[in-house]
Amino acid sequence: MKLSEVYEGWRNHILPPEKLEEVIRTVSTLRLDICSTCEWHSKFHDSKRSDNHCTKCGCTLIAKTKCLSCACPLKKWTHVKMDE
Numbered sequence: 001m002k003l004s005e006v007y008e009g010w011r012n013h014i015l016p017p018e019k020l021e022e023v024i025r026t027v028s029t030l031r032l033d034i035c036s037t038c039e040w041h042s043k044f045h046d047s048k049r050s051d052n053h054c055t056k057c058g059c060t061l062i063a064k065t066k067c068l069s070c071a072c073p074l075k076k077w078t079h080v081k082m083d084e
């Protein structure tokens with residue numbers, strides 16, 4: 001995962017651009033549903049971390065799922081193309 005994608009995910013979690021708020025919320029909800037049943041979700045593994053994260057890529061899911069340009073490392077969900 002690129003640093004720019006980490007930034008995008010956390011920015012969209014903490015301070016989402018107003019015009020993208022709805023799409024970020026919708027996309028994140030759909031992605032979190034997929035992650036919640038995935039065998040790589042941290043809830044299915046012993047982990048010292050308290051956050052829900054992906055044990056495949058290590059990302060915190062509440063932020064990663066809000067990064068519109070990001071994709072699941074196993075392609076269970078993909079990036080969102082946005083018209084500029």
Ligand code: SF4
Nearest residue numbers: 035038040054072076
């Ligand atoms: S990002 Fe992909 S591999 Fe990771 S928990 Fe979500 S669905 Fe599974």
